[in-house]
Amino acid sequence: MYFSDIVFWAVYFFSLYVSVFLMLTFLEKPQDFRKLKILPSVSVVVPAYNEEGSIGKTIESLMKLDYPKDRLQIIVVNDGSADNTRNIVEQFLRRQSPFRLMLLNQENSGKAAALNNGISHAEGEFVACLDADSMVRPDTLKEMVGYFHDKKVAAVAPVMKVYEPKTILQRLQALEYILYAFLKTIFSSMDSIHVTPGPFSIYRKSTIIEIGGFDESSIVEDQEIGYRIQKNQYRILQSTTGEVFTIAPKNLKELYNQRCRWFKGSAITILKYRDMFFNRKYGDFGMFQIPTLVMGLILPFVTVVLFFKYVVSPIIDYISNLYLINFRIILPKFTLLELQTSLITYDFAKIFIIAAVFSVGIFWMVRGHKNANEKLSFYSAVPLLLYFIVYYILISFIWVGSMFELLVLRRIRRW
Amino acid sequence: METPTPERKKLKKDKYAVAFIISLIIFAFGFLLGTVLDDYKRSYVEDIMKQQELEFSSLQMQYLYLENTKGQEKCPVLYQILENNIRTLGPIVNNMLDYEKSKGINSSEYTSFKRQYLLANLKYLFLSEDIKKTCNSDSATVIYFFSNDCDICYKSQGAILSNLKSLFEDKLLVFPIDSDFVQEPMTGLLKNKYNVTIYPTLIINDQKVDHFMSRDDLLRTICPNYLNRENISDCKGYY
Numbered sequence: 001m002y003f004s005d006i007v008f009w010a011v012y013f014f015s016l017y018v019s020v021f022l023m024l025t026f027l028e029k030p031q032d033f034r035k036l037k038i039l040p041s042v043s044v045v046v047p048a049y050n051e052e053g054s055i056g057k058t059i060e061s062l063m064k065l066d067y068p069k070d071r072l073q074i075i076v077v078n079d080g081s082a083d084n085t086r087n088i089v090e091q092f093l094r095r096q097s098p099f100r101l102m103l104l105n106q107e108n109s110g111k112a113a114a115l116n117n118g119i120s121h122a123e124g125e126f127v128a129c130l131d132a133d134s135m136v137r138p139d140t141l142k143e144m145v146g147y148f149h150d151k152k153v154a155a156v157a158p159v160m161k162v163y164e165p166k167t168i169l170q171r172l173q174a175l176e177y178i179l180y181a182f183l184k185t186i187f188s189s190m191d192s193i194h195v196t197p198g199p200f201s202i203y204r205k206s207t208i209i210e211i212g213g214f215d216e217s218s219i220v221e222d223q224e225i226g227y228r229i230q231k232n233q234y235r236i237l238q239s240t241t242g243e244v245f246t247i248a249p250k251n252l253k254e255l256y257n258q259r260c261r262w263f264k265g266s267a268i269t270i271l272k273y274r275d276m277f278f279n280r281k282y283g284d285f286g287m288f289q290i291p292t293l294v295m296g297l298i299l300p301f302v303t304v305v306l307f308f309k310y311v312v313s314p315i316i317d318y319i320s321n322l323y324l325i326n327f328r329i330i331l332p333k334f335t336l337l338e339l340q341t342s343l344i345t346y347d348f349a350k351i352f353i354i355a356a357v358f359s360v361g362i363f364w365m366v367r368g369h370k371n372a373n374e375k376l377s378f379y380s381a382v383p384l385l386l387y388f389i390v391y392y393i394l395i396s397f398i399w400v401g402s403m404f405e406l407l408v409l410r411r412i413r414r415w
Numbered sequence: 416m417e418t419p420t421p422e423r424k425k426l427k428k429d430k431y432a433v434a435f436i437i438s439l440i441i442f443a444f445g446f447l448l449g450t451v452l453d454d455y456k457r458s459y460v461e462d463i464m465k466q467q468e469l470e471f472s473s474l475q476m477q478y479l480y481l482e483n484t485k486g487q488e489k490c491p492v493l494y495q496i497l498e499n500n501i502r503t504l505g506p507i508v509n510n511m512l513d514y515e516k517s518k519g520i521n522s523s524e525y526t527s528f529k530r531q532y533l534l535a536n537l538k539y540l541f542l543s544e545d546i547k548k549t550c551n552s553d554s555a556t557v558i559y560f561f562s563n564d565c566d567i568c569y570k571s572q573g574a575i576l577s578n579l580k581s582l583f584e585d586k587l588l589v590f591p592i593d594s595d596f597v598q599e600p601m602t603g604l605l606k607n608k609y610n611v612t613i614y615p616t617l618i619i620n621d622q623k624v625d626h627f628m629s630r631d632d633l634l635r636t637i638c639p640n641y642l643n644r645e646n647i648s649d650c651k652g653y654y
Binding site: 012013016017020021024025191233280281282283284287288317320321324325326328329347348349350352353356 | 441448582
């Protein structure tokens with residue numbers, strides 16, 4: 001047994017365990033959701049920093065919300081934008097409309113500070129935070145508030161989808177979001193959601209104020225607050241129908257910047273809440289979710305190493321061999337016996353595993369699409385999954401970059 | 416400020432255990448499948464090896480029989496038999512050796528198997544020399560000494576030789592000799608005979624070259640050996 005084999009088996013067993021565990025959870029009875037007879041009052045806080053391109057659309061999508069106008073307040077917090085953001089919002093203010101729209105201008109001090117500023121002016125019982133690059137559907141808010149029937153529920157997360165995916169990278173992210181939304185419904189039923197994403201998560205205002213509001217020093221305030229809600233033994237639920245559309249990074253550079261921030265933030269946040277790691281007091285969140293997230297920070301490294309060992313180095317060997325034979329390839333004539341014996345060089349145990357992992361992947365994919373009300377034919381699932389493997393390797397390389405920045409360059413923030 | 420700590424959902428310990436057991440079952444199933452197939456593979460390879468031994472005894476019998484037939488009439492038949500054997504035996508046994516190696520096995524079984532292969536190969540080598548003398552056959556022979564410590568052997572020299580082998584087919588006979596395989600005395604005897612100390616060393620029709628040879632170098636050395644070289648298109652410009 002080589003060391004790489006042991007790593008391979010360990011990673012496999014771990015992934016298998018996580019999949020089986022999630023599958024068992026999935027088979028349990030689904031979370032409860034009730035339609036509320038009386039809709040509560042909600043304030044939507046929109047932090048905006050240089051968002052002249054999308055802020056108008058965002059506000060318009062909020063105005064189209066199917067919700068009683070007297071119970072809806074919209075607060076745009078202009079975080080010292082240098083562009084036209086302020087003027088655009090002021091144009092909305094000048095219009096006659098039944099909406100309570102408010103504009104707060106502050107000096108540039110970060111998204112978390114903008115959110116806290118907005119919350120301090122919020123009149124609603126609940127606060128919805130909406131990134132200025134995201135749009136909601138008219139029914140989203142109504143669909144989501146029903147989850148607050150339990151007093152312990154501090155936040156409800158939306159179903160995030162990519163807004164009009166165009167580039168191949170955006171399409172892959174769209175797929176990633178669909179899969180992740182499905183996983184989050186499972187996490188939700190274990191009370192193990194660790195992030196309330198910036199695009200339209202809704203919070204119970206009193207609880208957020210009680211636990212201290214958003215952490216202004218964190219680079220991933222939407223993850224940090226998720227951990228803090230869990231730490232304080234409140235619940236976060238995942239909505240299955242409240243959809244929000246967000247603009248995904250369209251090229252590699254944007255994706256790198258976004259993921260770099262997520263990875264670094266994730267590492268820092270886990271470290272901050274390390275006492276919850278394998279801590280029974282925090283239920284499945286401590287015993288299952290945080291250990292899985294920690295593994296999620298280690299796996300990309302393993303992926304990169306295995307990628308070099310099993311893909312890059314054979315390709316390099318192959319090309320250098322081609323060079324040695326002056327690129328004159330002659331296909332050897334195989335006899336039947338030779339083909340048969342070449343089968344013995346395959347490792348069937350590993351092939352079995354890869355097949356098993358692949359079928360689990362197909363299941364998630366089909367189930368995830370059903371969950372997100374997206375169309376997927378069974379035959380397109382296989383090529384999608386193959387693309388997704390390439391995407392995962394790409395993300396793993398971004399991870400290497402982010403860890404390099406964090407641990408070697410000691411660079412936490414990059415704007 | 417004292418905040419009431421709400422109760423969290425109870426941890427379901429059973430689920431952790433059940434998930435572990437299910438994973439273990441799937442894991443064990445995969446492992447078992449691998450082991451069963453390994454056993455199957457092993458017996459399969461043993462069968463092939465026995466078959467090859469039989470082929471070789473048959474070849475010797477045929478050779479003895481053909482001794483009585485006159486002169487060069489036996490040559491094409493003999494040559495065909497030899498080539499067929501080498502062509503099937505080589506890749507098959509190499510597959511087996513690769514497989515054993517990938518498992519990190521270095522058992523006595525593996526050693527004796529390798530030894531049998533080496534001996535079979537040598538028998539073919541001597542036969543081929545014999546045939547060349549009797550039949551004036553238009554073929555070249557390369558004895559290729561390699562070693563595990565020599566990176567260029569595995570990665571480069573071997574690849575070039577296989578490429579040329581595919582190119583010339585039965586006009587080129589390549590006999591690879593693993594110099595580290597001291598368990599078989601014949602290895603030492605051959606190394607002494609050709610005074611091999613450096614790897615790779617190639618013996619091309621009794622001409623010794625003790626350094627790495629590029630594809631062009633090899634063609635330049637091999638091609639002049641062919642009587643019929645003008646008609647071999649791949650040899651153009653190399654003699």
